[in-house]
Amino acid sequence: xxxxxxxxxxxxxxxxxxxxxxxxxxxxxxxxxxxxxxxxxxxxxxxxxxxxxxxxxxxxxxxxxxxxxxxxxxxxxxxxxxxxxxxxxxxxxxxxxxxxxxxxxxxxxxxxxxxxxxxxxxxxxxxxxxxxxxxxxxxxxxxxxxxxxxxxxxxxxxxxxxxxxxxxxxxxxxxxxxxxxxxxxxxxxxxxxxxxxxxxxxxxxxxxxxxxxxxxxxxxxxxx
Amino acid sequence: xxxxxxxxxxxxxxxxxxxxxxxxxxxxxxxxxxxxxxxxxxxxxxxxxxxxxxxxxxxxxxxxxxxxxxxxxxxxxxxxxxxxxxxxxxxxxxxxxxxxxxxxxxxxxxxxxxxxxxxxxxxxxxxxxxxxxxxxxxxxxxxxxxxxxxxxxxxxxxxxxxxxxxxxxxxxxxxxxxxxxxxxxxxxxxxxxxxxxxxxxxxxxxxxxxxxxxxxxxxxxxxxxxxxxxxxxxxxxxxxxxxxxxxxxxxxxxxxxxxxxxxxxxxxxxxxxxxxxxxxxxxxxxxxxxxxxxxxxxxxxxxxxxxxxxxxxxxxxxxxxxxxxxxxxxxxxxxxxxxxxxxxxxxxxxxxxxxxxxxxxxxxxxxxxxxxxxxxxxxxxxxxxxxxxxxxxxxxxxxxxxxxxxxxxxxxxxxxxxxxxxxxxxxxxxxxxxxxxxxxxxxxxxxxxxxxxxxxxxxxxxxxxxxxxxxxxxxxxxxxx
Numbered sequence: 274x275x276x277x278x279x280x281x282x283x284x285x286x287x288x289x290x291x292x293x294x295x296x297x298x299x300x301x302x303x304x305x306x307x308x309x310x311x312x313x314x315x316x317x318x319x320x321x322x323x324x325x326x327x328x329x330x331x332x333x334x335x336x337x338x339x340x341x342x343x344x345x346x347x348x349x350x351x352x353x354x355x356x357x358x359x360x361x362x363x364x365x366x367x368x369x370x371x372x373x374x375x376x377x378x379x380x381x382x383x384x385x386x387x388x389x390x391x392x393x394x395x396x397x398x399x400x401x402x403x404x405x406x407x408x409x410x411x412x413x414x415x416x417x418x419x420x421x422x423x424x425x426x427x428x429x430x431x432x433x434x435x436x437x438x439x440x441x442x443x444x445x446x447x448x449x450x451x452x453x454x455x456x457x458x459x460x461x462x463x464x465x466x467x468x469x470x471x472x473x474x475x476x477x478x479x480x481x482x483x484x485x486x487x488x489x490x491x492x493x494x495x496x497x
Numbered sequence: 498x499x500x501x502x503x504x505x506x507x508x509x510x511x512x513x514x515x516x517x518x519x520x521x522x523x524x525x526x527x528x529x530x531x532x533x534x535x536x537x538x539x540x541x542x543x544x545x546x547x548x549x550x551x552x553x554x555x556x557x558x559x560x561x562x563x564x565x566x567x568x569x570x571x572x573x574x575x576x577x578x579x580x581x582x583x584x585x586x587x588x589x590x591x592x593x594x595x596x597x598x599x600x601x602x603x604x605x606x607x608x609x610x611x612x613x614x615x616x617x618x619x620x621x622x623x624x625x626x627x628x629x630x631x632x633x634x635x636x637x638x639x640x641x642x643x644x645x646x647x648x649x650x651x652x653x654x655x656x657x658x659x660x661x662x663x664x665x666x667x668x669x670x671x672x673x674x675x676x677x678x679x680x681x682x683x684x685x686x687x688x689x690x691x692x693x694x695x696x697x698x699x700x701x702x703x704x705x706x707x708x709x710x711x712x713x714x715x716x717x718x719x720x721x722x723x724x725x726x727x728x729x730x731x732x733x734x735x736x737x738x739x740x741x742x743x744x745x746x747x748x749x750x751x752x753x754x755x756x757x758x759x760x761x762x763x764x765x766x767x768x769x770x771x772x773x774x775x776x777x778x779x780x781x782x783x784x785x786x787x788x789x790x791x792x793x794x795x796x797x798x799x800x801x802x803x804x805x806x807x808x809x810x811x812x813x814x815x816x817x818x819x820x821x822x823x824x825x826x827x828x829x830x831x832x833x834x835x836x837x838x839x840x841x842x843x844x845x846x847x848x849x850x851x852x853x854x855x856x857x858x859x860x861x862x863x864x865x866x867x868x869x870x871x872x873x874x875x876x877x878x879x880x881x882x883x884x885x886x887x888x889x890x891x892x893x894x895x896x897x898x899x900x901x902x903x904x905x906x907x908x909x910x911x912x913x914x915x916x917x918x919x920x921x922x923x924x925x926x927x928x929x930x931x932x933x934x935x936x937x938x939x940x941x942x943x944x945x946x947x948x949x950x951x952x953x954x955x956x957x958x959x960x961x962x963x964x965x966x967x968x969x970x971x972x973x974x975x976x977x978x
């Protein structure tokens with residue numbers, strides 16, 4: 274998977290390149306709009322990460338000209354301005370997603386992955402992770418054959434973590450996905466819920482599945 | 498040339514729009530009209546009165562002659578004296594009398610009458626009304642007033658003669674002409690004096706306004722504390738000055754709030770930045786273990802998240818204040834919204850030993866509201882309530898509709914808020930307990946956000962609290978329908 278990062282802020286470009294490389298992507302970087310547009314036309318990238326404020330040619334211009342040239346690469350816009358009309362403008366010009374600075378890298382990664390695997394999600398009936406088994410149809414979870422006694426929200430939370438195993442999920446994302454709370458209030462509410470889930474899912478078993486990533490959120494993965 | 502002409506036209510045009518000009522014009526025009534009508538009225542009265550006195554004189558003379566002709570028709574000497582001599586002795590207001598018989602043949606007349614007057618034949622015809630006087634021009638251009646009447650001769654009357662009397666009114670005409678000259682002179686004087694006087698009055702009236710304007714002009718953000726002294730102004734202007742001062746009070750207050758807000762932002766940004774900087778600096782000062790590096794990086798990440806949250810909240814507040822902000826209203830069930838919030842906070846409440854319940858009292862409460870914003874407002878309130886309620890306490894969410902106003906209530910049995918802090922809790926960055934709030938997280942903007950969400954919904958937040966008893970916040974949201 275090839276990604277082009279068009280970003281003039283050197284530090285941002287640097288951490289994006291490193292982070293995305295480590296996540297398994299091939300990354301090219303362009304530091305202004307014209308160079309970026311040139312590269313994007315020449316090379317077939319799967320995805321463009323495009324900053325809106327750019328020297329030379331701004332993000333809107335790059336996006337417009339890219340679409341005019343017929344390239345259908347996915348485009349994720351990055352901007353420091355969080356105004357609804359900007360978001361709408363970006364999407365109208367043919368951007369596929371939109372992220373406001375400052376953003377969590379885990380959030381960016383999650384968006385990129387979901388953009389790249391867009392398309393009909395294959396319906397899953399059972400999710401397995403080490404000795405954890407989640408039966409989505411019957412709303413039941415077991416570990417090592419033992420039934421876990423979960424509330425409906427705890428079941429949702431566990432499913433979310435398991436579905437996106439390996440991805441760090443921010444507290445905001447979790448609150449939104451599980452409780453439909455679209456704001457960051459006390460994010461320690463999420464911590465309390467995860468702690469309670471862990472007490473049921475991890476504590477009785479030797480292998481711990483849910484890991485805290487300090488400052489970022491939670492991730493489900495097999496240790497070892 | 499043409500430029501300077503058009504320039505001066507423009508200047509006059511501008512001046513004609515000034516208050517001084519309008520007042521001056523008003524004073525001058527009303528003054529001129531008053532003087533004009535008064536003088537003209539007096540002139541008309543004078544004309545009438547002069548005419549009347551002439552007519553009375555004529556009637557008087559006529560009466561004397563009539564009496565003589567009736568009582569002593571044959572005393573021609575007396576008659577002649579009356580007709581020829583009496584008038585001849587006069588210098589001013591000369592009058593002439595002519596006596597004619599029935600056929601119009603002159604019998605007797607004041608000498609010189611024929612030279613002065615050409616009384617037409619028609620005037621010789623007997624008239625029914627003897628007191629009918631008329632104006633007539635003389636042969637030498639002198640103005641006259643004439644009367645003519647048929648009078649019976651003898652007693653009992655044998656025949657009737659005709660008497661014609663004319664009086665020279667040139668003196669009176671001259672008097673009127675002089676009056677007219679004076680009239681014109683007075684009008685000219687008025688024309689000269691009134692605009693000047695009017696301008697002076699207008700200037701005097703406007704001067705306080707100009708003084709006020711001068712004061713207002715040099716008030717800027719750096720000396721917002723200056724005020725217009727309300728003394729020495731007439732009542733109406735004093736109230737204007739007072740209004741102006743009150744506006745300045747409000748401006749100064751908002752200005753202070755804004756600068757305090759900026760200072761607070763700077764402070765609240767400085768703390769996490771300082772932590773990041775310090776930790777990174779210390780960490781880099783010497784070689785450390787991987788674990789130590791990890792710890793520092795994680796801490797930096799936490800601080801950055803704190804910064805991001807703060808920026809997010811500030812942006813939210815800034816956006817909420819923009820008049821362009823639109824609400825995404827949709828039909829929502831408030832009861833359902835409250836229970837979803839309860840679900841979210843349930844675990845936290847249980848952890849803190851606090852019971853959290855939600856109910857909508859009577860029937861369902863359904864309204865068109867911005868779900869995300871109301872969720873955020875109530876969420877902030879619940880978060881606060883849980884943070885300040887000790888174990889064993891209660892937090893209750895409720896909602897009801899009354900007179901097309903939705904009331905959402907969050908009450909707790911927590912520590913309460915001191916009365917002097919109560920009015921300030923909705924202010925940005927205001928923290929009741931400055932020492933502990935930082936540790937408990939939050940940006941200090943939670944209630945300010947609640948307030949601005951209410952403002953967006955054209956509602957308001959009401960807070961009541963008693964120390965040691967608990968706090969109750971009620972959101973009043975009008976529903977348009």
